[in-house]
Amino acid sequence: MYKNPGIRVIALVLLINSLVASDLLFKKGWYKSSKKGSKTLVNDVEHIDNKQFPDSKYLRVSARLPILVSNSVRNLTKLSTLKLSFCGITVLKPGAFINLPNLTTLALIDNKIESIPRGVFNNLNVGTLFLQRNQIETIDAEAFDDMPNLFRIKLNANKISTWNGEWFKNTPRLSQLYFRRNKIQVIPERAFKNLKATYLPGGRIELEIYLSKNLIREINPKAFDGIDTIRKLMLDRNNIQELNGDIFKGMKHIDVIFLSKNQLRELPKNLLSALHSDLLTLDLAGNHNFTYLPYEIVSKVKITEAGDIRRLDCESVFELVKKLAEQNKTNEIKTGCTEYIE
Secondary structure (H helix, E strand, C coil): CCCCCCHHHHHHHHHHHHHHCCCCCCCEEEEEEECCCCCCEEEEEEEECCCCCCCCCEEEEEECCCEEEECCCCCCCCCEEEEECCCCCEEEECCEEEEECCCEEECCCCCCCECCCCCCCCCCCCCECCCCCCCCCEEECCCCCCCCCEEECCCCCCCCCCCCCCCCCCCCCCCCCEEECCCEEEEECCCCCCCCCCCCCCEEECEEECCCCCCCCCCCCCCCCCCCCEEEEEECEEEEECCCCCCCCCEEEEEEEEEECCCCCCCCCCCCCCCCCCEEEEECCCCCCCCCCCCHHHEEEEEECCCCCCCCHHHHHHHHHHHHHHHCCEEEEEEECCCCCC
């Protein structure tokens, strides 16, 4: 093919380099083995493992990593925190994380991940999983199953448009879900059936669901079937126009509900009737189409935040305050109606 021996040698070198490069995870990068440690340069990395990286408790890696293939990160038995942020990751392959028995925090923030398939995170011992500020649109129904220690997951600022009630099977400790700033439109029936509130010493509830600033316009009347306790339910800054009166029918305890800056016109009088105890806070601020607050609602809430509601009838608020006082209730209503409330 090549008559000139020099050309043959160059071609052979290029071929070898190409084959070697195809087996590399990345060509150039750096890592830190402590938060305040110095950067250590690494080249021609095939795997993030104990051959080129220290088996330390903390590891932050910076490199161009468009694809995390199977066995990308492996055999770091002491590692508890792994950060792979700003690495340009677009694809996660099943088996990307292998033999990381003490890994408790995994951060894949600020990448370009588009989907989460089954087999990437299943059976990891991770307690906190950070996936915010990616481009995630699809998540396999089994993507987060069988994660026994997972208690916090953050998927804020992605492109998720559909909620799947099949997520999170066999995740008994999961109690903090952050799905803020996505494109979710509907909360379906039994959306949270695989979740269970955790009760801490002193009676504190640990189940927090953050769905702020999505595009939610509909919540199925049976959306919360399967769970009976929530500490925080954050539904502010969505497009919710109405709530079914039976939406919390099976609930016993809720501490905080944020519904501020939606398009609500009213709340059903029986919305909170099933609860065994009063809410600590109900935030309705910025729902400008509200004209009055039902006594059946405010009497079940310790603090009702109703500021910045342009059409709210202040005289009706005064009557509510008066009725609460007559019933010896200390429930507080916070509005801009100062001319009616001493």
